[in-house]
Amino acid sequence: MSFKDIYNKQNWEEVKKTIYSKTTQDVEIALASGKRTLEDFKALISPAALPYLELMAQISNQLTKKRFGKTIQLYAPIYLSNECNNVCTYCGFSFDNKVKRKTLSEKEIITEVEEIKKHGFNHILLVTGEANQIVHVDYFLKTIELIKSQFANISIEVQPMETSEYKELHDAGVYSVLIYQETYHQEVYKTYHLKGKKSNFDYRLETPDRIGNAGIHKIGIGILLGLEDWRTDSFFCALHLDYLQKKYWQTKYSISFPRMRPAEGIIEPNVIVTDKELLQLICAYRLLNEEVELSISTRESEKFRNNIIPLGVTSMSAGSKTNPGGYAVDTGSLEQFEMADERSAEEIAELITNSGYEVIWKDWDHVLS
Numbered sequence: 001m002s003f004k005d006i007y008n009k010q011n012w013e014e015v016k017k018t019i020y021s022k023t024t025q026d027v028e029i030a031l032a033s034g035k036r037t038l039e040d041f042k043a044l045i046s047p048a049a050l051p052y053l054e055l056m057a058q059i060s061n062q063l064t065k066k067r068f069g070k071t072i073q074l075y076a077p078i079y080l081s082n083e084c085n086n087v088c089t090y091c092g093f094s095f096d097n098k099v100k101r102k103t104l105s106e107k108e109i110i111t112e113v114e115e116i117k118k119h120g121f122n123h124i125l126l127v128t129g130e131a132n133q134i135v136h137v138d139y140f141l142k143t144i145e146l147i148k149s150q151f152a153n154i155s156i157e158v159q160p161m162e163t164s165e166y167k168e169l170h171d172a173g174v175y176s177v178l179i180y181q182e183t184y185h186q187e188v189y190k191t192y193h194l195k196g197k198k199s200n201f202d203y204r205l206e207t208p209d210r211i212g213n214a215g216i217h218k219i220g221i222g223i224l225l226g227l228e229d230w231r232t233d234s235f236f237c238a239l240h241l242d243y244l245q246k247k248y249w250q251t252k253y254s255i256s257f258p259r260m261r262p263a264e265g266i267i268e269p270n271v272i273v274t275d276k277e278l279l280q281l282i283c284a285y286r287l288l289n290e291e292v293e294l295s296i297s298t299r300e301s302e303k304f305r306n307n308i309i310p311l312g313v314t315s316m317s318a319g320s321k322t323n324p325g326g327y328a329v330d331t332g333s334l335e336q337f338e339m340a341d342e343r344s345a346e347e348i349a350e351l352i353t354n355s356g357y358e359v360i361w362k363d364w365d366h367v368l369s
Contacts, residue, residue: 003243004205012185016232022046036288041238044284045231056283060312067290072352073315074345074361075123076116079324080104084129086196090260093129102324103134106146113147115328119319119345121361123153130159130198137165144172160207166214176218179207183227184236192227212248219253226260226269234281254293255285261299261338275304286312298339305341309355319345
């Protein structure tokens with residue numbers, strides 16, 4: 001059975017109704033459960049769970065330390081291109097934004113990597129817009145060959161591809177692939193994705209299966225918080241995670257929690273997700289799944305990132321630039337979105353260390369040489 005078959009058995013409005021009808025008793029049962037189900041997850045993300053947030057945070061902290069210890073991985077994104085063929089109403093890279101476009105050459109990629117390596121990063125995320133004729137699999141393969149000696153871990157967040165292409169990337173050394181459905185609300189999906197390949201809801205929905213079939217070590221999924229009701233969307237994301245873990249059981253998984261941020265020519269959020277609600281969601285995922293990695297980016301404020309460290313996350317970006325060449329080559333190129341936390345990687349590492357955690361990020365041999 002495919003995830004599309006499972007998805008089609010669900011009804012958005014009915015799922016939403018069941019989440020919002022959860023009671024304090026449902027929440028208490030979920031909190032006391034030894035092995036939590038997707039129904040428990042509904043209770044934990046429901047409005048009824050908000051008064052239990054402190055207890056959820058305590059349990060989340062205990063579960064995270066039990067599985068991952070007191071460690072947090074830091075990574076840096078490198079934006080290779082802001083070219084995009086899609087028209088998406090929430091993204092600064094949208095094709096209809098009449099802005100300066102840039103795709104990094106091999107020389108420029110090396111310059112960017114040199115700057116990133118000055119800060120000791122050993123984990124890199126390659127990011128592009130979705131422009132298949134410009135940033136295609138051959139471009140990614142050449143980039144990976146160019147930089148793989150510099151990093152222990154290479155992840156990508158690019159356009160959906162075919163299984164054969166993911167296999168090529170796997171063989172070239174890609175560790176993980178991140179692909180976000182943005183929203184699982186199929187009826188309104190096309191109101192956000194007006195043109196381009198991304199407007200194909202089903203093709204995007206089936207992408208994690210193609211990644212899994214290619215044998216990629218880790219798959220990252222998530223939603224864009226602010227497009228639709230976050231509780232309902234998050235349930236469908238958890239449903240997707242549950243399916244993937246059962247089918248591709250040897251693969252690792254991560255969940256990211258991007259909230260909409262200001263960017264060139266984008267719409268305002270349809271739904272405001274508060275800090276308290278985002279914390280609730282992060283804790284709910286940890287209570288549901290002790291194995292999944294949870295990631296927070298520089299989209300979030302300094303205050304939020306300061307306080308989230310012991311409460312379930314396992315990886316954070318730091319010192320990020322969201323524009324091609326933003327580290328050294330072209331600091332004025334178009335950003336995908338504005339960052340909220342602009343502190344350096346060193347400052348974030350110090351913050352994590354002062355919180356009693358170990359930071360996994362440094363290529364110490366390079367830094368000390």
